[in-house]
Amino acid sequence: MSKKVIELEDVVIKFSGDSGDGMQLTGTQFSDTSALMGNDVATFPDYPAEIRAPQGTVGGVSGFQLHFGHTEVNYPGDYVDVLVAMNPAAIKANVRWVKPGGTIIYDSDSFIEKNIKRAGYIADPVKEDNLDDFNLIKAPISTFTEKTLKDQGLDRKTVMRSKNMFALGIVYWIFQRDLTHTERFFEQKFKKSEKIVAANKRVLKAGYYYAETIHAMPRYRVEAARIEKGRYRNMHGNAATAWGMIAAAEKAGLDLFCGSYPITPATEILQELANRKDLGVKSFQAEDEIAGICTAIGASFAGNLAVTTTSGPGLALKGEAIGLAVITEIPLVIVNVQRGGPSTGLPTKTEQSDLMQALYGRNGESPAVVIAASTPSNCFYYAYMACKIAIEHMTPVILLTDGYLANGSEPWKIVKMDEMPEITIPYASKDDKDYQPYKRDLETMVRTWAIPGTPGLEHRIGGLEKMALTGTVSYIPENHQVMTDERAKKVEFVQKSVPDLKIIGNDDAELLIVGWGGTYGQIVTAHSAMIEKGKNVAYAHFHYINPLPKNAEEILKKFDKIVVCELNMGQFVNYLRMNFPKNHYRQYNKVQGLPFTVVELVNHFETLLEEK
Amino acid sequence: MSKKVIELEDVVIKFSGDSGDGMQLTGTQFSDTSALMGNDVATFPDYPAEIRAPQGTVGGVSGFQLHFGHTEVNYPGDYVDVLVAMNPAAIKANVRWVKPGGTIIYDSDSFIEKNIKRAGYIADPVKEDNLDDFNLIKAPISTFTEKTLKDQGLDRKTVMRSKNMFALGIVYWIFQRDLTHTERFFEQKFKKSEKIVAANKRVLKAGYYYAETIHAMPRYRVEAARIEKGRYRNMHGNAATAWGMIAAAEKAGLDLFCGSYPITPATEILQELANRKDLGVKSFQAEDEIAGICTAIGASFAGNLAVTTTSGPGLALKGEAIGLAVITEIPLVIVNVQRGGPSTGLPTKTEQSDLMQALYGRNGESPAVVIAASTPSNCFYYAYMACKIAIEHMTPVILLTDGYLANGSEPWKIVKMDEMPEITIPYASKDDKDYQPYKRDLETMVRTWAIPGTPGLEHRIGGLEKMALTGTVSYIPENHQVMTDERAKKVEFVQKSVPDLKIIGNDDAELLIVGWGGTYGQIVTAHSAMIEKGKNVAYAHFHYINPLPKNAEEILKKFDKIVVCELNMGQFVNYLRMNFPKNHYRQYNKVQGLPFTVVELVNHFETLLEEK
Amino acid sequence: MSEKIKLTAKDFKSDQEVRWCAGCGDHAVLNVIQRILPDLGVEKENIAFVSGIGCSSRFPYYMDTYGIHGIHGRAAAIASGVKVANRNLSVWEITGDGDSMAIGGNHFIHLVRRNIDINVVLLNNQIYGLTKGQYSPTSKYGQITKTSPFGTIENPFCPGQLTIGSQGKFFARSVDNNMKHMTIVLKEAAAHRGTSIVEVLQNCVIYNDKAHGVITAKATRDDFQIHLVHGEKMIFGKEKNKGLIYDGIDLKVVTIGENGVTEDDIFVHDAHEENPTIHNRLVKMAPPELPVALGVIRAIVAPTYSDNIINQIEAVKENSKIKCMDDLMNSGNTWEVK
Amino acid sequence: MSEKIKLTAKDFKSDQEVRWCAGCGDHAVLNVIQRILPDLGVEKENIAFVSGIGCSSRFPYYMDTYGIHGIHGRAAAIASGVKVANRNLSVWEITGDGDSMAIGGNHFIHLVRRNIDINVVLLNNQIYGLTKGQYSPTSKYGQITKTSPFGTIENPFCPGQLTIGSQGKFFARSVDNNMKHMTIVLKEAAAHRGTSIVEVLQNCVIYNDKAHGVITAKATRDDFQIHLVHGEKMIFGKEKNKGLIYDGIDLKVVTIGENGVTEDDIFVHDAHEENPTIHNRLVKMAPPELPVALGVIRAIVAPTYSDNIINQIEAVKENSKIKCMDDLMNSGNTWEVK
Ligand SMILES: Cc1ncc(C[n+]2csc(CCOP(=O)(O)OP(=O)(O)O)c2C)c(N)n1
Ligand SMILES: Cc1ncc(C[n+]2csc(CCOP(=O)(O)OP(=O)(O)O)c2C)c(N)n1
Ligand code: SF4
Ligand code: SF4
Ligand SMILES: [Mg+2]
Ligand SMILES: [Mg+2]
DSSP states (O other), X not given: OOOOOEEESEEEEEEEEEGGGOHHHHHHHHHHHHHHTTOEEEEEEEOOOSSXXXXXXXXXXXXXXXXXXXXXXXXXOSSEEEEEESSHHHHHHHGGGEEEEEEEEEEGGGOSHHHHHHTTOSSOHHHHTTGGGSEEEEEOHHHHXXXXXXXSOOOHHHHHHTHHHHXXXXXXXXXXXXSHHHHHHHHHHTTTOHHHHHHHHHHHHHHHHHXXXXXXXXXXXXXXXXXXXXXXXXXXXXXXXXXXXXXXXXXXXXXXXXXXXXXXXXXXXHHHHHHGGGGTOEEEEOSSHHHHHHHHHHHHHTTSEEEEEEOHHHHHHHHHHHHHHHHHTOOEEEEEEEOBOSTTBBTTSOOOTTHHHHHHOSSSSOOOEEEEOOSTTTHHHHHHHHHHHHHHHTSEEEEEEEHHHHHOEEEEEOOOGGGSOOOOOOBOOTXXXXXXXXXXXXXXXXXXXXXXXXXXXXOEEESBOBOTBTOOBOOXXXXXXXXXXXXHHHHHHGGGGSOOXXXXXXXXXXXXXXXXXXXXXXXXXXXXXXXHTTOOEEEEEESEEESOOTTHXXXXXXXXXXXXXXXXXXXXXXXXXHXXXXXXXXXXXXXXXXXXXXXXXXXXXXXXXXXX | OOOOOEEESEEEEEEXXXXXXXXXXXXXXXXXXXXXXXXXXXXXXXXXXXXXXXXXSGGGEEEEEEEEESSOOXXXXXXXXXXXXXXHHHHHHHGGGEEEEEXXXXXXXXXXXXXXXXXXXXXXXXXXXXXXXXXXXXXXXXXXXXXXXXXXXXXXXXXXXXXXXXXXXXXXXXXXXXXXXXXXXXXXXXXXXXXXXXXXXXHHXXXXXXXXXXXXXXXXXXXXXXXXXXXXXXXXXXXXHHHHHHXXXXXXXXXXXXXXXXXXXXXXHHHHHHHGGGGTOEEEEOSSHHHHHHHXXXXXXXTSEEEEEEOHHHHHXXXXXXXXXXXXXXXXXXXXXXXBOSTTBBTTSOOOTTHHHHHHOSSSSOOOEEEEOOSTTTHHHHHHHHHHHHHHHTSEEEEEEXXXXXXXXXXEEOOOGGGSOOXXXXXXXXXXXXXOTBOEETTTTEEOBOOTTOTTOOOXXXXXXXXXXXXXXXXXHXXXXXXHHHHXXXXXXXXXXXXXXXXXXXXXXXXXXXXXXXXXXXXXXXXXXXXXXXXXXXXXXXXXXXXXXXXXXXXXXXXXXXXXXXXXXXXXXXXXXXXXXXXXXXEEEOOSSSOOXXXXXXXXXXXXXXXX | OTTSOOOOGGGGBOSSOOOSOTTOTHHHHHHHHHHHGGGTTOOGGGEEEEEOSSSGGGGGGGBSSEEEEOOTTOHHHHHHHHHHHOTTSEEEEEEEHHHHHTTTHHHHHHHHHHTOSOEEEEEEOSSBTTTTSBOOTTSOTTOOBTTBTTOOOSXXXXXXXXXXXXXXXXXXXXXXXXXXXXXXXXXXXXXXXXXXXXXXXXXXXXXBTTTTHHHHSHHHHHHHEEEEOTTXXXXXXXXXXXXXXXXXXXXXXXXXXXXXXXXXXXXXXXXXXXXXXXXXXXXXXXXXXXXXXEEEEEEOOOOOHHHHHHHHHHHHHHHOSOOSHHHHHTSSSEEEEX | OTTSOOOOGGGGBOSSOOXXXXXXXXXXXXXXXXXXXXGTTOOGGGEEEEEOSSSGGGGGGGBSSEXXXXXXXXXXXXXXXXXXXXXXXXXXXXXXXXXXHTTXXXXXXXXXXXXXSOEEEEEEOSSBTTTTSBOXXXXXXTOOBTTBTTOOOSOOOOHHHHHHHTTOSEEEEEETTOHHHHHHHHHHHXXXXXXXXXXXXXXXXXXXXXXXXXXXXXXXXXXXXXXXXXXXXXXXXXXXXXXXXXXXXXXXEEETTSTTOOGGGSOBOOTTOSSOHHHHHHHHXXXXXXXXXXXXXXXXXXXXXXXXXXXXHHHHHHHOSOOSHHHHHTSSSEEXXX
């Protein structure tokens, strides 16, 4: 039986089910296989809100979305082509995200009254959510899994636990995926039980062959992408951040110290660092965020590359101590993985609303460098750069990522350490007989770093205003002005090494789209869609927020119509208004705990083009 | 012997000496006497930096400056007409602030080598600091005091402690002050020892008559000011803040709860509140700033008028909890007495550099009301208004004062409680069978307040995003947007009751001077000086920062040349750029731990007028 | 209260779905508290539950009383504010080992020191549950968790020792799988005037299953639990034949009937003894040498901050001439400008 | 070190003018520490002083070593970072009763629990000196201060009890007016591997003069101080005829030669006993019933966090195939795109 195979550019799939249904694993298998087959991939897990909701409820739904393609894939997709739903709640939670005419494959065995009610349907999900408008495939996943494993000597719990592999088998067939990667994965993971390995293989294949027999089952081909040659691996945002910092420490020849307190969605950075004792990482799980940053300040003073990692509420707690790092002028990296606020807010959801806090959330005139990563994998690069800037400019650097980047993943071309930019430490000279802790290099305004243990460079630093050069406490009015100016200048001068802002598109575009941080994937896709539609729009994405790139003003000046898109109520646009007040800025904002959708962006840009 | 008496409009005197010399008391006596004699007065103490420096050093100098006049006096003066110096260090520390040709009266007995050296002079202060350019009066204060009290049976320590009264006597003669107030003060203060009362009276008079005998001694008359009729008292900024809050609690019929941690220069507010147990104030000295605000949040939930008081670094620590108050929408007043930053900075000095922190120093979209007092005595009014807004709009309100206002004092016309604006509490109705904690009054977007203890209104609030109306936890994306918008709107709508911005001067002025907060006294004086010089300049001072007054944009629009003056590097001007981006703003900034001087303001404004 | 209808546990259940994992020890605590509240003689509207952040801290949402789900670590401070603002409220703080011993450690020790009349229920699962399994300040030395993949290197706090070290007046302990015992202990805590700390050994089935296993398992619990009751002998064991004696610096297990030990030799529990020497040893006891002490270990009546502050205000009010703001503003040094 | 010139106290004096009030107890502590440092066998460049904010916290500025004057309450956390970053440094934390027991209480108890090898000198003047006289968590109950004009209503912490309640391994106490005693105690603290807490009863002449008056005054000190030395009898008094005995839960004063008491009856101080029962009583002793215990009260050798972390890293390094970032990045699941 041979089917018509449809060629596709790219596809978005979401695996969705109860927390216990193994959807994260299923999704990861699909995404790894696709990457190995040469597709470009982006993935995003969608965990239930912190505490487990009762089984079968919408609150308890766990999902894994992935986007793969034969062209560049920049984000995990907003609307899905294929939804795999293990129970009614998974449909309830996701149906609004299925593309018109998309495919929904669901476990028809789970459509029993209890589950239907728990999901919040009254009686018939198909009717209540107009599921017939989709390509609806009822697959008796549970019973077929059971059948497949009958007489294998497995208990029911183990049997039911493998039903996700039946679903995966179906989807592998649809997209003509190779089963070997997943089979090997079974062999690794269940090393201890051949029986379980065999069972999983069986169920996977059963799903695969089941799909073949179903008439309504579509079949697609997504060709390998034309991506750069080289060795790749999958990179999660938080792991990438952790690795970027370890890499910087290695390059600089310093020990890495991380003082942190767990907080969603930043915790995995600390966890990843705790795992890397083999690379000498000192991870210090502190009693709170304040101790996290203060231990890091101590470690920095003592000569380690010191970092602290957190999310919004934790950053609020660190504000006072960031001020200490600003006035003492020591290297320090503060990673803030933004989440929905204010207060505890939407802790598992993404947002970009900590920008103002990063810039201004502390007392006094207290300038620090602020940069932002824009994709899960480039968290590696920006974490590395955050460390480099912190060390070379003797300053705290705040790196902003967000829940979307932190939890997302994508293939990443492995870098070679000897190709990473050098990191030069502004050590104080050991022979300096008249060492002055606050003497500056006038080109950069950077002071030198004297590490405890070095004879002859003994000195004291602290949070009181200090005399220029000597660093002793000073209440002299004019000196305070001098030091305030110098600290500001030092941060400004980081601009000299900030790469120029690039624009995608033409200088004479009718509309300049501006973004920053983790919205890159959606905006760049929306921008491409606009170009494909023949619209003359340009796109500028900011990674360096303070200082802004040298050419930013010049670029912005070129455009009459500028729209700044961000997942907050307008923080970056206001920052641009402060810095470059001459331009007129429009703004496009959203705070729903979710990334932009490409669709809403495109619609908005089109409307803007029509406006005079 | 009768002297020529010169009439003066206003005079600035500074009493200055070692920490132990009693300069604060001396200054207060002069200022109280002058106020009683009908002058308008403004005073400012100038304490040494936190820890006592060794006696006789510049670091240990304690001063008290006062400005009194027959016209309105708006600030304690920058340059002084008369400097009373009890030792060489007092001269060293203050000579740069004496007006050309001003009078310096000093205790010539203190000019011994030890003191001269300790003050940092090499040999002769008169030469080294060109003191001969001033009207220099060498008074043998110590020996004359000793002589006066010889044979009174007092020990030397007690004798020397009254030498400040000799100095005061001299100055009383110069300005024709009445001695009775101070004499009565002795009787009160030293109730327990008639001997000491007598001794002090003697020395005061000795100083007075000594002055009469000295040829070089000038004599002035400063007529009573034409100030509003009524009963007056002297008001310190921090006490005024405390009283304003007690007054609001009384008016609202609520208990006042203050959860705070001591910090310079805010501590006196807590101290004043701790003293007012007779008015039922519950002052809770917490273990830190976080506990300070969190106890206040608990107290607010429980139905008290809750406040917390702090300064810059403490505000940084409170950021996270302010977010909790924002999202729970409870009344809360946070007083921040600004001081020099960043970090510990210049803790005893004034600055306006916490504005951005007040506006944005917390995670997420977290709008709160921000207002600022502008004189020591109107701290009372703005503290009262902060409470009124917090209660009526169910929102945290941040009141900004600063070290200059906090420590300054001036005569204040006592208000009557029944003339203070009403405070209406948006209580939830006790009979509301379907109480919804987050149901809003659509005019104001304010929810109602249900106080624990009220049967039937039991409900839960918290830091997670909450469902509109019910307030239960909600992760629904659109609801987060709705609630974010509603919280923002609620704060915006406070604007409806914010008084219009007034401008002093003409609408067609060539230059609009803009100020906010504690710089009012200097700027308004500089503005008057400009008007006197025939310059067409106008002045607008902001007390309401978020939201800004309704008419602010309209007013600003009228002027081509606007200069925003503030004691930071441009925080308010940037905020104006964000809010009203169409205007072009100039900025005038200073961070030296000191207020503006009128002289520098006038000079700058004149330069600006010349610019095209 | 006489005319009021007696409430039942159901009256204290809010309309919110309980969202803890199936099998989580938190459920039992919720049930017990909902059951005892009707018996406390406090009206529903006069009860407030306050928590921080953590799985356990979701508690207030499930109670149909007044409640605040605060921010992480700050429950003790928020609760202090509630109680000082209105001492007529029965204030309950529900907190986790992370919430109260890690980020909230300072507020914890200060609350205890001040002796504000609050009932603290500390759900100790020796792990950060909500953030999915990092070690907490009560995790065992060497424990492997997500942030200690090679074992922790930190000595855990013993909440009882920390409480007593902070001048604590009331400390009790119970286990999540003995609702009857929890009932007794929580009622005593509620009745105690002053800060009462109740540590509940709570099982996190997902991230730290059986952390209290030896203590709570059916097979071992009789030998590894001792239920202390004030005024009663410290006897335990399946056969009720084991007892504790105090040798001058520590407690020892003896068997009645062996080596000439009789019941008379067994120590009597005195929860009201001011001197915390024995209490300090009791809170520390742990298997295998010693059983874990459950019950009210220490209960000393002492002035509370929440009463003191009101008493002081009343006393000052009585002696002051200043009765209102108008009085205050016109007091001291004032003058008339005519 | 052999070729190095022996340093003296002067080598540890920085060029900064000491700015404490005349008569402040802090001066004595500074002098003692400057005097003992040359004897510790640590090079000057390997010493770091860390403090928070307070009068006492100005300390690092006066030391010609490496130093950080941190932010209020965070000295313990900053010092922890310094030590964990470089365990070769001799790290000293200088802190006040406000700095370490109020805002810094949490870092204090966690430092103690982790047993990081830091020497903590806690200058306890029972007041906030720098902010001019508000009560602190160690101020006496009922004390009148600027923020307690009618007397405090809070039970003070006893730093020794809090230390032991936090699993503390080393606690010592001294007084600011006995430099000889301070010298001995601080040297022992420096020699101890692990967190050593040394409480110095320090006089704030300006805001809390003679707070420790009965203990330190010449007339009363012999009767109200007992100088404990490990392995020696607990004897004190002007005539050296008083001693302490332990009655099973508490310590009592007896007089040698009275009621048949002989020197043999007097308790021997054992600072090395793991069981903190007696230490807990010793730290609590106070006049008039009992003398204040000075000296090293508790000193237990135990693994330190600062050693453990390095040991764990070394062990993991040895067993891991991943030696550098290139290894890590190429480990696990990777694929080649050709
Ligand atoms: C300021 C801040 N830091 C960190 C967190 C993340 N966080 C939430 S709960 C928690 C620990 C929970 O542990 P515990 O108190 O023991 O409660 P459990 O979940 O075990 O009941 C942490 C670290 C937070 N919400 N806020
Ligand atoms: C965040 C913060 N809160 C408050 C203060 C104000 N403050 C400085 S020192 C101090 C207390 C000092 O007391 P203590 O630690 O006992 O030191 P002492 O001055 O008595 O030596 C306070 C409250 C501050 N500097 N920073
Ligand atoms: S994660 Fe653990 S503590 Fe949290 S609800 Fe589940 S079982 Fe309970
Ligand atoms: S105020 Fe007290 S603690 Fe501070 S320096 Fe003076 S005497 Fe010492
Ligand atoms: Mg826990
Ligand atoms: Mg102190």
